[in-house]
Amino acid sequence: xxxxxxxxxxxxxxxxxxxxxxxxxxxxxxxxxxxxxxxxxxxxxxxxxxxxxxxxxxxxxxxxxxxxxxxxxxxxxxxxxxxxxxxxxxxxxxxxxxxxxxxxxxxxxxxxxxxxxxxxxxxxxxxxxxxxxxxxxxxxxxxxxxxxxxxxxxxxxxxxxxxxxxxxxxxxxxxxxxxxxxxxxxxxxxxxxxxxxxxxxxxxxxxxxxxxxxxxxxxxxxxxxxxxxxxxxxxxxxxxxxxxxxxxxxxxxxxxxxxxxxxxxxxxxxx
Amino acid sequence: xxxxxxxxxxxxxxxxxxxxxxxxxxxxxxxxxxxxxxxxxxxxxxxxxxxxxxxxxxxxxxxxxxxxxxxxxxxxxxxxxxxxxxxxxxxxxxxxxxxxxxxxxxxxxxxxxxxxxxxxxxxxxxxxxxxxxxxxxxxxxxxxxxxxxxxxxxxxxxxxxxxxxxxxxxxxxxxxxxxxxxxxxxxxxxxxxxxxxxxxxxxxxxxxxxxxxxxxxxxxxxxxxxxxxxxxxxxxxxxxxxxxxxxxxxxxxxxxxxxxxxxxxxxxxxxxxxxxxxxxxxxxxxxxxxxxxxxxxxxxxxxxxxxxxxxxxxxxxxxxxxxxxxxxxxxxxxxxxxxxxxxxxxxxxxxxxxxxxxxxxxxxxxxxxxxxxxxxxxxxxxxxxxxxxxxxxxxxxxxxxxxxxxxxxxxxxxxxxxxxxxxxxxxxxxxxxx
Numbered sequence: 001x002x003x004x005x006x007x008x009x010x011x012x013x014x015x016x017x018x019x020x021x022x023x024x025x026x027x028x029x030x031x032x033x034x035x036x037x038x039x040x041x042x043x044x045x046x047x048x049x050x051x052x053x054x055x056x057x058x059x060x061x062x063x064x065x066x067x068x069x070x071x072x073x074x075x076x077x078x079x080x081x082x083x084x085x086x087x088x089x090x091x092x093x094x095x096x097x098x099x100x101x102x103x104x105x106x107x108x109x110x111x112x113x114x115x116x117x118x119x120x121x122x123x124x125x126x127x128x129x130x131x132x133x134x135x136x137x138x139x140x141x142x143x144x145x146x147x148x149x150x151x152x153x154x155x156x157x158x159x160x161x162x163x164x165x166x167x168x169x170x171x172x173x174x175x176x177x178x179x180x181x182x183x184x185x186x187x188x189x190x191x192x193x194x195x196x197x198x199x200x201x202x203x204x205x206x207x208x209x210x211x212x213x214x215x216x217x218x219x220x221x222x223x224x225x226x227x228x229x230x231x232x233x234x235x236x237x238x239x240x241x242x243x244x245x246x247x248x249x250x251x252x253x254x255x256x257x258x259x260x261x262x263x264x265x266x267x268x269x270x271x
Numbered sequence: 272x273x274x275x276x277x278x279x280x281x282x283x284x285x286x287x288x289x290x291x292x293x294x295x296x297x298x299x300x301x302x303x304x305x306x307x308x309x310x311x312x313x314x315x316x317x318x319x320x321x322x323x324x325x326x327x328x329x330x331x332x333x334x335x336x337x338x339x340x341x342x343x344x345x346x347x348x349x350x351x352x353x354x355x356x357x358x359x360x361x362x363x364x365x366x367x368x369x370x371x372x373x374x375x376x377x378x379x380x381x382x383x384x385x386x387x388x389x390x391x392x393x394x395x396x397x398x399x400x401x402x403x404x405x406x407x408x409x410x411x412x413x414x415x416x417x418x419x420x421x422x423x424x425x426x427x428x429x430x431x432x433x434x435x436x437x438x439x440x441x442x443x444x445x446x447x448x449x450x451x452x453x454x455x456x457x458x459x460x461x462x463x464x465x466x467x468x469x470x471x472x473x474x475x476x477x478x479x480x481x482x483x484x485x486x487x488x489x490x491x492x493x494x495x496x497x498x499x500x501x502x503x504x505x506x507x508x509x510x511x512x513x514x515x516x517x518x519x520x521x522x523x524x525x526x527x528x529x530x531x532x533x534x535x536x537x538x539x540x541x542x543x544x545x546x547x548x549x550x551x552x553x554x555x556x557x558x559x560x561x562x563x564x565x566x567x568x569x570x571x572x573x574x575x576x577x578x579x580x581x582x583x584x585x586x587x588x589x590x591x592x593x594x595x596x597x598x599x600x601x602x603x604x605x606x607x608x609x610x611x612x613x614x615x616x617x618x619x620x621x622x623x624x625x626x627x628x629x630x631x632x633x634x635x636x637x638x639x640x641x642x643x644x645x646x647x648x649x650x651x652x653x654x655x656x657x658x659x660x661x662x663x664x665x666x667x668x669x670x671x672x673x674x675x676x677x678x679x680x681x682x683x684x685x686x687x688x689x690x691x692x693x694x695x696x697x698x699x700x701x702x703x704x705x
Contacts, residue, residue, distance in 0.1 A: 072448075072449070073448060092451050095449065099445050105305070114498075114499075121436075121447070121450055126436065127432045174450075
């Protein structure tokens with residue numbers, strides 16, 4: 001397992017914490033808990049620059065939680081996250097996020113363009129409306145995902161795949177350096193799947209780093225340069241060719257570490 | 272009953288419409304965020320806030336009232352979240368716990384407060400719209416109207432200034448938070464605005480009916496618009512119309528239905544009834560989401576299908592026996608007779624797609640033949656397409672094509688023609704017409 005297998009009370013002083021400042025995403029000894037029950041244990045990870053990284057693991061492995069903890073959406077019980085060497089709060093302009101499609105209400109009264117423009121909201125000061133520049137950028141992003149003709153379509157009238165592409169366009173207009181995508185391939189049609197893959201490769205060519213929660217093991221070697229195998233802890237991470245092996249998958253999917261689960265239960269019971 | 276007087280009725284309408292419009296703005300966001308019940312909870316829960324403000328200050332000062340409401344409003348929102356989280360119940364139950372207890376506490380306190388302050392507890396619950404003009408100083412604006420007007424201005428400013436933030440926090444609070452727009456903060460701001468609005472409105476409509484103003488006009492507007500800005504505008508307009516209608520009906524209604532003009536109807540209640548009436552009318556008649564509109568489209572489609580089936584039957588008959596016209600009665604029988612068949616037949620006659628051949632027989636006109644040719648071509652091309660791409664026995668082809676032919680647009684028809692090329696014949700060996 002990872003080198004720094006420290007217990008919380010043995011914590012090294014904060015200034016001694018090693019973070020790789022050049023890494024787009026560096027996670028140090030992160031533990032995340034829901035209602036005191038740990039769901040991610042001692043995550044140490046440094047993402048390589050300009051690579052497509054697949055986050056793979058069984059249901060309940062904490063894949064979405066990992067992303068949300070990196071984005072400050074759920075608190076870390078311990079440990080820290082750095083984006084290019086600084087905290088998320090200082091670097092949020094460098095980070096793009098594509099949540100799961102089901103996480104929003106698609107009956108909301110908005111057009112596809114409205115939703116894409118939201119990606120720019122972080123760059124517009126409070127109380128100011130988006131301008132023409134923002135709308136042009138959004139229109140351009142819609143074109144990039146092959147949705148240029150659907151700008152004014154009510155979002156509930158789009159198919160699942162089209163909705164997913166709207167979400168991707170929204171991430172594109174954020175013009176981030178690191179992207180986090182939560183299951184962008186879930187339940188999409190073949191056309192959308194290939195559109196997403198093309199887009200991911202374009203992002204990589206432009207030096208972006210993309211972390212993608214992914215479910216379909218078959219396509220992992222084809223889509224991703226690196227993988228992060230997760231099951232409440234990092235089982236293995238690194239280049240797909242060397243890490244995405246039968247043995248590692250067996251470790252990831254072949255059941256939890258019994259003691260880890262039991263310890264989590266005990267903490268939840270007594271906490 | 273008194274005669275209509277703009278000095279009195281004008282103020283009543285201003286107060287009612289102002290309150291309804293002020294409520295519609297934050298109400299729209301409650302509806303869109305699927306937390307309509309939160310409006311109900313807050314409007315009830317502000318009661319103890321008001322009562323304590325009355326008890327402490329021994330007056331009906333505006334500022335203490337609003338402060339009391341804001342504190343209790345935020346308390347309700349926080350309390351609901353805490354109880355949902357730790358009480359292991361869904362948010363509806365948590366709201367029920369918080370607001371019913373606060374409301375009951377408020378009822379107890381308000382009776383106490385009534386001893387110290389010139390206050391009718393009933394008025395707090397049901398409002399007293401018709402008495403509002405009586406508080407007006409000579410030639411001046413009644414204080415309640417000023418409060419409502421301020422709340423309306425505040426809400427307009429709130430929605431205009433924070434339009435972008437409200438929009439993203441309502442649609443995707445997680446993304447908002449990652450972008451640095453604090454969705455939690457916006458949530459509590461919205462709750463504060465709801466609390467302030469309900470307090471400003473309680474003199475007009477009372478703390479019970481205010482839920483109608485918060486929820487019904489926005490729900491109606493949502494049926495009419497697919498854009499957030501337009502939904503907000505429509506909600507405000509519908510709120511204003513409800514208020515005006517509500518007062519007019521309350522004022523004139525008894526006379527219209529032949530009652531003694533001295534029978535009085537509470538305007539506030541009638542405004543709430545009117546929001547409901549407008550909602551149901553919209554539900555029936557809204558162009559896109561209305562039930563009547565959807566029914567009309569279904570009937571129209573059914574008619575079109577019968578018409579096209581008739582054209583198809585006549586065409587295929589003409590292929591086999593070009594010289595013999597078709598018996599009208601056979602045609603009606605083939606499409607199942609009934610009203611739909613008669614209406615469809617009449618419609619074909621009016622369009623001059625069929626001609627009378629005498630002796631109760633009919634045939635296709637030139638125009639009818641063109642339309643029928645396209646149908647049959649699409650049908651047979653589709654059979655060809657199915658036969659190419661699916662491994663289906665011949666007898667499985669006709670029925671799907673029969674269904675699909677009615678939905679093939681010109682565009683799709685063109686694509687089909689390009690993809691299938693010059694097929695010549697369908698899989699059954701029948702000629703595909705040009």
